[in-house]
Amino acid sequence: MLKDKATSLDKEIGLQDLFGCNCFSDDKMKNYLDDSAMAELKKVRKGDSSLSTELAAEVAQAMRLWAIERGATHFTHWFQPLNGQTAEKHNSFYQPEKVGKAILSFSSKELTLGEGDASSFPSGGLRATFEARGYTVWDTSSPAFIKDKVLFIPTAFISHTGETLDKKVPLLRSVMALEKQCIRILRVLGDNRTKHIHVNVGPEQEYFLIDKDLYDKRPDLKLTGRTLLGCDPPKSQELNDHYYGPISQRVQAFMQDSNQELWKVGISSKTEHKEVAPRQFEIAVVYGQVNNVVDSNQLLMDILHSTAIKHGFVALLHEKPFANMNGSGKHNNWSIETDEGISLLSPNYDPAQNLQFLLFLSAIVSAVDRYAPLFRASCATYSNDCRLGGLEAPPSVISVYLGEVVNEALENLTSLKPMQKSSITSTLKKLANLSTEITDRNRTSPFAFTGNKFEFRMVGSAQSIADANIIINTTVAQELSDIADRLESASDVKSEMQCLIHENYEKHKKVIFNGNGYDKAWEMEASRRNLPKLPTCIEAIPAYISPESIKVFETQKVLTETELRSRYEIALDTYAKQARIEASTINTMVARYILPAVEKNLISLRNLQVLNSKLSLSIDSLNAKAILISDAYSQAYEKNSELASYLDTSISDRPLLEQARWLKEHALMKMEELRSCVDKLEKLCDKETWPFPDYYDMLFED
DSSP states (O other): OHHHHHHHHHHHHTHHHHTTTTBOOHHHHTTTSOHHHHHHHHHHHHTSSOOOHHHHHHHHHHHHHHHHHTTOOEEEEEBOBTTSSOBOOEEESEEEEETTEEEEOOOHHHHHEEEEEGGGSOOTTSSOTTOOEEEEEEOTTSOOEEETTEEEEEEEEEETTSOBOBSHHHHHHHHHHHHHHHHHHHHHTTOOSOOOEEEEEEEEEEEEEEEHHHHTTOHHHHHHSSOSSOOOOSOOSTTOOSTTOOOOHHHHHHHHHHHHHHHHTTOOEEEEEEOSSTTEEEEEEOOEEHHHHHHHHHHHHHHHHHHHHHTTEEEEOOSOSSTTSOOOBEEEEEEEEETTSOBSSOOOSSHHHHHHHHHHHHHHHHHHHHTHHHHHHTTOOTTGGGTTTSTTSOOSSOOEEOOHHHHHHHHTGGGOOOOOOOEEOOSOTTSOOEEOOSSOOOTTOSEEEOSSSEEETTOBTTSOTHHHHHHHHHHHHHHHHHHHHHHHTOSSHHHHHHHHHHHHHHHHGGGBOOSOTTSHHHHHHHHHTTOOOOOSHHHHGGGGGSHHHHHHHHHTTSOOHHHHHHHHHHHHHHHHHHHHHHHHHHHHHIIIIIHHHHHHHHHHHHHHHHHHHHTTOOOHHHHHHHHHHHHHHHHHHHHHHHHHHHHHSOOTTSOHHHHHHHIIIIIHHHHHHHHHHHHHHHHHSOGGGOSSOOHHHHHHOO
16 A cells, blocks of 8 residues: 555655656657567667668657657767767658658667767867768667757767767777676586676766856856865865755755756666765766666756856866865766676685675776876876865875785685675664675775775766776786686686686785785885876876787777777877866966965055045054065066966977976976965955956855
8 A cells, every 4th residue: 555655655756757758768769669679679779680671661650759759959979089088960750751841760770870070079189170070879778868959869970980989889888898708717616597688787977056146257267177276275074064954945946856857868876965065065977788878967067057057056077176175076986797687706605706896896806007197198188187186186106905804815725715794783772774785985985895896986076978988898808817717717617716816916916905005105006006096197107008008908909009099199189178278377366366466465555555644553563464465466477477477488399298398397387386375365355356256255154
């Protein structure tokens, strides 16, 4: 009876009808396609069959009817170019038939194939200006959706010569590579039922919300996404009073609207709360297959932006919008399971089952150790450099957290003791019984095992999660391939499994660290273990084109050397451009706004000094203040002039890596020196004459 009542209530509120109402999922498709078409499409999605022209035509007509019924007037091929954003070009369903007449048309070709100007997107040399042709190709595995009366069709983006120009194609290739090697191992272990492997991901998205009217008064926020100037407020996050705190009505209204927009397109937003820093929040979604979740996360960021504007906010996704406060990440929870829902990373408590789990676990540990520079490179962006290594983010040295229980199982492999869950018994009978996981959570670890998944915490809040998952999938696939080769030729599979687990553990256990990653002692220990230290993009990005990286990507058929070099070029070019934009922005803000404002303060002080002198009042304190402001003004003027001279220096003829290094060592260093002078002036000058909203205004004023 309770179940019936609950179901009735859900329908009355409309929750069941709301979720996915603008997503062309299988539930919607089956109302327009017959059973045979649906069965054939599912085969195509799994890679068991090719898409026929006839099936494409049926799906196109079904999609058109559904979209028009939902009020859509246009469609677009929605893709993810190598700039980390999404791209769309809208086309109307209306097709001219004759003068004054039009029909609503959507052909199979319009569904499956489109064309975009490939030379206008970053290509890293794959496309020149005169080589413009690029193709968008329908991704059958990711559902179409409607937003703002436009039908969005997820697509891949490929150049005229066949190279991938997006993040979707290598992601799909990496999933195929990982699936192939997992199946090989499962077959050797006697599993003949599993046909496919699912890579599941659940990202946690962090962001800041600030008032739009204040945002509009900050050129640095508008042009770069972060504050380049600004002194600390009297209170920040010291008291830990923001984390999990009550959510204001205004923010709650924004979250409710965001959730509704997400639910409409089938994104299962599940958790929302305040984060550590003032005005910082987090939203997390339910696990899903990685390709769909990558698409969903890109859409989620867009919905956060658009919904925030409607509520008078701006959603800041930059990794470090405010200095000396926690930045924002996007924790990437990664796991693998069979098509029957059996997790390959669940530490079953039967010792006989543990062996399979430890085999996959050891492969992952091996992948992280062998390809640590690639893991670091997958999160290497100019903006994420502002966050990584701080006490709110994992250190830039890659390590793996396993927890004591799992680590002990690897140490004592031959005993095959069962891994027991522990429990906490409360002396208060009113409290429910508590069964704990076998591992704790280590928030300081870049790559932490959390029970049945790994949490990659280095991904930046503004990044696409595709890059990180491509690296994880590809490198783990390579390690599993080596394991499969040995198991397939082994006379005693169980004995060989134990040998492989032991060998991998002994060879790669140096990357396992279960302690505090923020502790300075870990830096020295990591150096002693000879773990690669890549603190910034400049050191990390070249990992894409190392011989070992090229070999693993080409062996697993995920990216060619040419495609890897293009990504290397794009990453460095983006770094250099963002550094120049920031340097130019702070230079302009200081020259056009800060220095004139300080001059007005000095004039006011001078007038006050004259007045006090006429009244025979003491002006010692005024003189002291004027001297402090004058000295800081002179320093700011000097540092800004030096920065301007660096910006005038031409370095475009240098290789991209040299450009990036030069900017880091000169322009970015001068930016920090300039900021120190200006932040000192902010503390000395009158608030009324200061030209920009300060940290207190943006973070504490409602």
